[in-house]
Amino acid sequence: MADLSGPAPKCGWLRFDGSRLAEERGARYLQLGRLDLAERALTTALGQDVLASGQSFRRRGAVLTDLASIGARRQDPDQVIAYGREAVQLARATSSGYVARKLQRLRIDLGPLARDARVAELGAEIDALRTL
Numbered sequence: 001m002a003d004l005s006g007p008a009p010k011c012g013w014l015r016f017d018g019s020r021l022a023e024e025r026g027a028r029y030l031q032l033g034r035l036d037l038a039e040r041a042l043t044t045a046l047g048q049d050v051l052a053s054g055q056s057f058r059r060r061g062a063v064l065t066d067l068a069s070i071g072a073r074r075q076d077p078d079q080v081i082a083y084g085r086e087a088v089q090l091a092r093a094t095s096s097g098y099v100a101r102k103l104q105r106l107r108i109d110l111g112p113l114a115r116d117a118r119v120a121e122l123g124a125e126i127d128a129l130r131t132l
Helices: 018-031 035-046 057-073 078-092 097-115 115-132
Strands: none
Touching: 018 035, 018 057, 018 115, 035 057, 057 078, 057 115, 078 097, 078 115
């Protein structure tokens, strides 16, 4: 079995390496509605050096958005705000269309939480990303 725990080689077309496993696992668990497993995997991914603040903005933004989505599905506005705001800041700072699109999908999940003023403000910030 191949060892995927190291960094990706600098040559060739394959950019996948073992550092992506936790974030991919978390994203799939989220799709399946397995929120506890998703949160555990995504939190692990966020703690990796490769996703540290200032490294891979796109990947970090995707993980933050997924963690905010877990908060939305749990009806936890504090979790939505904590992760969602950081993802919005990353999307603004980097003009990342990928992160902005993920945030637009999060916007749909906010639904009933939009009564919370902080969540409504976050929703407005996400909507403003369309103009970037």
